[in-house]
Amino acid sequence: MASSSGLASEELQCSICLEVFTDPVTIPCGHNFCRTCLSECWTNTQTSFCPLCKEKFSRRPDPKINTSLREVVQHFKEKLNLGESKVFCDVCGERKQKAVKTCLTCPSSYCDSHLEPHLSVTCLKKHTLINAVENLEDYICQKHKKLLELFCRDDQTCVCVSCTEGEHRTHNTVPIEEESREKKAGVANKKL
Template identity: 70%
Template sequence: EVFAELQCSICLDVFTDPVTTPCGHNFCRTCLNNKRPDLEINTTLTKVVQYFKKLKQDKSEVFCDFCVERKQKAVKSCLTCPSSYCETHLEPHHRVPCLKKHKLINAVENLEDYICKKHQRPLDLFCRDDQMSVCLSCTEGEHRTHNTVPIEKESQQKKARDTNKTL
């Protein structure tokens, strides 16, 4: 009996010339190229996922790192500082010239996930060769010859691809 890990989920046989997709799934190269099945939307799973996403959004609240007495909800996180700010404490980022250049994003709990662990800089680029977020310093080093784009551009294109898949 073949271990499931060695079996292609399209042809249900042992892998022939195995390849891995960017999301980590394995298939035979020919199955992925030639026998790709028609994809159908799993409406039940979609509803369950939407329910849990909403549940997570309702629970996750990010608070200002600078409020002392009563912590206010954060509206933005700064990848350059790195800190989260309520409307009041964010004000200098809109007024002070050097702070205006900082990279602001919608408030997030896991701010460390948006900062390069190697260079402590914002992960504001996407390496298409390695399918990962990178910082500017990464593109001057090991990703120097790779195809990198602003993360916002990759995100917009991914959303467009996902929308086209569901149509």
């Protein structure tokens, strides 16, 4: 969930690999995919169809490079690379170092040297570390001020443990990691 695609809007993500488009192509139904993802999807199949809407094509279409989308993706990737250096260690003094991890339990961001206790001290090893992020509030439940650890399948949203004791009590909730694995596996099965 914390991959670069997690930061992109769905319009910039290939629905096959769930990553930001690489060499985006368009097929006749209007949907876009990474060129290699679509090629792999159509390899070893008799019929050609859209992996997203399932529209079948009588002949295998020749995917056209979507130059506009390619430019938008390139612009997004450049912005993303520029944005990576904006997260700094919360512990560093005057000369702040670039943060490498954010602790969702503390909640703070740490450079390599200040992260060391989280890697060696027993009680800190239990904390949840993610790649450094600026928008830490996106990972915290705004109602209960707790870590968003679960995914509510009924409402298609992330929730904290306290949410499952209230309005999401009867809902189907699973750990975020499990939902992510299942979505990726579903996409892989669509390729077949």
